[in-house]
Amino acid sequence: MENGAAINVIEVEHAVFRYSNYTVLDDVSLSIHAGDMVSIIGPNGGGKTTLLKLILGLLEPVSGKVKVYGGSPRKNMGYLGYVPQYSRFDEQFPITVYEVVLTGRLEKRAGFYSKNDHQAAAEALETAGLSNVSDRSFQALSGGQRQRVLIARALAGRPSILLLDEPTSNVDAAVGSMLHELLEELNKTHTILLVTHDVGFVDDITNRVFCVNNHVHEHPADKLDASLISAAYGNQMRMVRHDINLEKSQQ
Amino acid sequence: MLQEFFAALADPNVPFIRYALIAGLLSSVSFGIIGSFVVVKRISYIAGAISHAALAGIGAALYFKHVYGMEFLSPLHGAVVAALLAALIIGLVSTYYNEREDTIIGSIWAIGMAIGLLFIAKTPGYVDPMSYLFGNILLVGRQELVLILVLDMVVIVLGILFYHQFLALSFDEEFTRLRGIPTRLYYILLIFLVALTVVLMVTVVGIVMVIALLTIPAATAGLFSRKLWQMMVLAALFCALFTSFGLGTSYVLDFPSGSTTIVFAGAVYIISLIVKRTRG
Numbered sequence: 001m002e003n004g005a006a007i008n009v010i011e012v013e014h015a016v017f018r019y020s021n022y023t024v025l026d027d028v029s030l031s032i033h034a035g036d037m038v039s040i041i042g043p044n045g046g047g048k049t050t051l052l053k054l055i056l057g058l059l060e061p062v063s064g065k066v067k068v069y070g071g072s073p074r075k076n077m078g079y080l081g082y083v084p085q086y087s088r089f090d091e092q093f094p095i096t097v098y099e100v101v102l103t104g105r106l107e108k109r110a111g112f113y114s115k116n117d118h119q120a121a122a123e124a125l126e127t128a129g130l131s132n133v134s135d136r137s138f139q140a141l142s143g144g145q146r147q148r149v150l151i152a153r154a155l156a157g158r159p160s161i162l163l164l165d166e167p168t169s170n171v172d173a174a175v176g177s178m179l180h181e182l183l184e185e186l187n188k189t190h191t192i193l194l195v196t197h198d199v200g201f202v203d204d205i206t207n208r209v210f211c212v213n214n215h216v217h218e219h220p221a222d223k224l225d226a227s228l229i230s231a232a233y234g235n236q237m238r239m240v241r242h243d244i245n246l247e248k249s250q251q
Numbered sequence: 252m253l254q255e256f257f258a259a260l261a262d263p264n265v266p267f268i269r270y271a272l273i274a275g276l277l278s279s280v281s282f283g284i285i286g287s288f289v290v291v292k293r294i295s296y297i298a299g300a301i302s303h304a305a306l307a308g309i310g311a312a313l314y315f316k317h318v319y320g321m322e323f324l325s326p327l328h329g330a331v332v333a334a335l336l337a338a339l340i341i342g343l344v345s346t347y348y349n350e351r352e353d354t355i356i357g358s359i360w361a362i363g364m365a366i367g368l369l370f371i372a373k374t375p376g377y378v379d380p381m382s383y384l385f386g387n388i389l390l391v392g393r394q395e396l397v398l399i400l401v402l403d404m405v406v407i408v409l410g411i412l413f414y415h416q417f418l419a420l421s422f423d424e425e426f427t428r429l430r431g432i433p434t435r436l437y438y439i440l441l442i443f444l445v446a447l448t449v450v451l452m453v454t455v456v457g458i459v460m461v462i463a464l465l466t467i468p469a470a471t472a473g474l475f476s477r478k479l480w481q482m483m484v485l486a487a488l489f490c491a492l493f494t495s496f497g498l499g500t501s502y503v504l505d506f507p508s509g510s511t512t513i514v515f516a517g518a519v520y521i522i523s524l525i526v527k528r529t530r531g
Contacts, residue, residue: 056429082429093291093422094476103419106430110412137477157430 007034009079009161009191010055015064017050024050028064028216034160037187037205039194042212048195051212052163055193056082068161081159081190085166086146091139097149098134101125104156121156128152128182144175148182161191168198180205256499268502271388271455274399275494278451279468281406283487285448286469287479288410288441292421295466297442300356301337302449302461304363308333309383309453310370317374326383326390327398330453334446337363342439386457386509388498395454402447409444417441418479455494456509467516468493474527489519 010032017025024047032038042048053059054066057073057080068076081104101124105117113121125131128148133141138149147167154162167183168176176198183192184205194206209219259268289295312329315321337359345352371378382390391399410417419427420437428434445465452461472485497512504511 058425058428077429077431080429082426084423084425089423090291090293092473094473094479094482095418095422096478099418099478100422103415103422103426103430106415106419106427106432108431108433110416113415153426 008032009034009069010193011065011067011070012051012054013065013067015054015061015066017047017054017059017061023214025054025061025212025216026214028212030210030216030218032191032193032208034191035187036208037183037192037194038208038210039196039206040210040212041196044197046213048212049165051216052165052193052195056080056163078157079160081154081157081162083147083150083154083162083164083167085169086143086150087170089138089146093139095138096134097130097136097138097141098125100138100149101134101152101156104153117156120158121152124152124155127155127186142175144171144178147171147175147179151182151186155186159190161193162186163193163195165195166197167194168196253499253503256502259502266393267389267391268498270391270393270396271508272495272498274391274396274451275455275498276491277399277403278448278455279490279494280487281403281410281444281448281451282465282468282490283472283483283485284410285406285444286465286490287472287483287486288417288421289445290466290469290473291479291482292441294442294445295462296353296356297338297341298445298449298465299462300341300360300363301334301442301446302453302458303360304337305330305334305450305453306367306380306383306458307363307370308336308367310367310374313378314370314374317376325394325398327395327450327454330450331398331402331447333363333367334450335443338442338446339439342442346435346438382457383453384457384459385507386453386455386460388455388508390454399451399454402451406444406447406451409440413437413440414480456497456512460509460513463513463516464490464493467513467520471516471520471523474523489516493519 008031010030012028012030015025015028016023028051040048040051050059054061055068055073057066057068057077066073069079073080098121101121102113102117104124105113105120122131122134125134128151130145130148130152133145138146141149151162151164151167164183167179171179183194186192187205211217211219259265260272289298308329308331309326310329311333312324312326316324340359341352341356344355367383368380371380381387416427416432416437419430419432420434420441424434424438448465449461452464456464468489469482469486471489472482476482476485493512493516496515498508500506500515501508501511
């Protein structure tokens with residue numbers, strides 16, 4: 001996937017986005033190739049989520065263009081599978097895991113889900129390793145399981161690009177590594193975009209890193225060093241160098 | 252005691268008790284469906300505003316009927332128009348304009364009541380606003396019963412037909428939009444159905460208590476449901492139970508029926524909460 005002839009599944013050209021008079025994203029250009037595993041990092045308020053929403057077509061750029069498979073995101077939304085953070089869901093909503101995943105098949109027309117819809121939902125649950133909890137109540141699951149339900153819901157729509165917003169926030173290390181494995185597996189068949197503040201989570205599976213702080217810079221994924229961290233979080237950040245032990249080096 | 256009530260139901264000389272019971276049972280189905288959406292989507296305050304705004308229509312209908320001799324007008328007709336209008340305003344404001352939603356809702360709530368009371372004050376003869384505010388089973392005649400049946404059918408059919416869209420919209424609006432569903436349109440349709448449902452029960456429990464009958468059965472049902480449709484079925488059954496019990500008790504003990512219904516519903520809800528908590 002690293003050759004120049006790769007297909008651009010997402011293209012952002014000189015996109016600008018403002019909330020009233022605050023410019024969140026200024027002249028952003030990037031292109032994402034089929035099969036990429038991209039992580040989008042940056043400080044809070046830097047525009048990570050805004051960039052994701054522009055690509056999803058939930059927001060429109062003030063100027064510039066966003067294209068998904070050469071067309072507008074709204075037109076080609078069928079290619080996109082969105083996975084929001086599980087923590088923003090109502091704790092009391094009466095819905096089962098299976099019903100949540102079925103909403104990934106929802107259509108405009110009135111009526112009921114087809115056989116094909118049920119099959120797609122069952123496959124998605126299988127892929128996410130949730131077949132055994134499909135009849136459980138969504139709110140009764142752990143955070144990590146709920147996050148996987150939302151991944152399954154996105155998969156049910158059979159997208160070719162998955163876009164995840166902070167999938168590892170509020171989950172513990174064991175769950176994180178499970179999600180890590182799942183994403184690595186899914187990357188074999190899907191292009192993946194991942195908004196995260198958890199650089200360590202993705203550094204070994206992402207092939208590209210975009211740093212969003214009003215502007216967007218691409219960083220080589222294999223050099224997650226001080227320059228990247230300071231670009232992402234500003235100069236106030238101090239890096240903890242686990243690879244150097246000061247006491248030993250002073251002796 | 253209960254025999255008295257059943258005797259009254261069968262008595263051809265007092266049809267209003269029969270009508271009230273039928274009205275309560277009929278509208279319980281749509282109350283179960285729409286009440287559940289209202290509870291899970293957390294828009295009970297919108298239902299409250301719509302029901303109070305309905306008084307504007309009730310007052311206007313009474314005024315035009317008596318002042319201009321429009322005999323075909325029933326207060327329910329006015330209630331339907333005013334409720335739908337209030338729903339449209341709230342729906343448009345909350346989806347398209349960047350106004351403070353709660354301010355708009357509060358204004359519609361109060362302005363609707365004020366307009367209604369002005370019309371009623373200027374209507375010749377004595378009209379008791381209390382009947383509309385707190386319910387009066389004498390208000391349900393044969394004509395009203397037909398209208399209630401029609402509204403009920405509209406709400407049930409649309410509620411079932413768009414069940415999955417409304418469910419998805421209530422659970423995750425953003426994701427639903429990404430499935431290509433026009434969520435704003437569906438939200439306004441849902442609020443319209445809330446408006447029709449609110450009108451159904453105004454004559455039985457009154458404007459002030461509609462919101463309780465919309466939310467209490469659904470909230471009680473929610474304690475025992477894992478799926479939304481289960482919640483709806485249970486809520487409809489609870490609602491039918493509450494209105495029938497309220498009507499029966501009020502007849503036997505000569506209590507106001509609306510208040511009896513709501514107090515009973517509230518008691519069942521609190522007991523259910525305690526049972527649920529203590530059983531884990």
